[in-house]
Amino acid sequence: MQHRVIVLGAGYTGAIAAGRLAKRLHREDVAITLVNAEPDFVERVRMHQLAVGRDLKPRPFSEMFAGTGVELKLAKVTGVDVDRRTVAVTDGNGAEELEYDTLVYALGSGWNAQGVPGTAEHAHEIASRPGALRLRERLGRLEAGQTVTVVGGGLTGLEAATEIAEARPDLDVALAARGDLGDWLSPKGRGHLRKVFDKLGITVHEHADVTGVEADRVTTADGKAIPAAVTVWTTGFAVHPIAKATALEVTGAGQIVVDGTMRSVSHPDVYAVGDAAYAMGPGDKPLRMSCASGTPAAWQAADAIAARLTGGKLPNVPIRYFQQCISLGRKEGLIQFVTADDRAVRGALTGQLAAVYKELICKGAAWGVAHPTLGMPTRRRRVARERATAGSAVKTLA
């Protein structure tokens, strides 16, 4: 009997975990199925680029996983039963149930409207490809001088505002931030950000707590109205509700609570990675929803699963941050170097060099998905036959 590993979600982290597992475990012993709703890899980190009309390189999973031993299942996950160890999916042929021995949950996240009135009706999002394409279509219909207001002064908001302002200098672009512009960055980083925003003519509304979105404006807690023919909502991400509907231990927001090996603290045969996981990082702070921490988390999960199945040594590599890479349009960027627990240090790269650096990071992330174990020796270890249940002691055969 093969050990059945199902990976849910082929975004940055699920795809990496599936590829790495395939490289780690012997094909005769393990069947790895990667379930994803869409047939191609979506570079979420480029959704602001897609929104302003740039086309992204097609990356079909059928090519990326050809010959790897990972079986692709193109279907939408509708539910998980962690007691029966089944996943409910639907595709063009109807509903189906898949059985697993080990589950890797990597369904990512979507936008977070935070219940602000009017967002669902009037705001646009760039956390997903359909959202970015809708915004692209809407921006295409805007006439010169019309206003676009980006709500959210985090990394995604900064990238969205600058990308739109650069691509459409005829529009009146604004950013509404809760605090000061880039207030978590180093003085050099903040200074550069302000310079680029000024150069691109972006109006910045600081200390703006947006509490409502209407068809032509957003309103703030202190009673201001900011014009917005188009509102782009970027105030963080929210996980899909599937995990919350299971018996898994989840946070109030629905992220699966995992240990340092990305294993569920309540169900040892379930692992979670990426945006869907709640894992403690350096400084006892939860890992930020990002590829920066999601990618090493995916390596960690795959290595831990392989180690537990084969009796190998458990990985113990602390996940740490090095930098925050921010694109500011195509010609400008900001690389803010950070401490292990993601706090800005003095050093920052700016300007065109930073734009090139960021582009290389994005390319590298997509390339890493397609080649999850480059430079690593293939060690397809045999799974211990005496393994009874996930999490039980196993005998090493390799």
Ligand SMILES: Cc1cc2nc3c(=O)[nH]c(=O)nc-3n(C[C@H](O)[C@H](O)[C@H](O)COP(=O)(O)OP(=O)(O)OC[C@H]3O[C@@H](n4cnc5c(N)ncnc54)[C@H](O)[C@@H]3O)c2cc1C
């Ligand atoms: C515009 C933008 C810019 C960003 N820039 C950066 C950056 O510069 N650096 C950084 O570190 N992070 C960045 N991020 C964050 C980063 O993209 C996410 O943290 C990362 O994608 C999370 O990876 P993931 O694998 O958890 O989820 P995802 O990459 O979202 O993948 C989830 C996968 O699951 C699939 N899926 C979801 N629901 C279902 C379902 N029900 N059934 C089947 N399949 C399903 C999706 O189709 C997708 O393939 C950015 C995000 C955005 C939106």
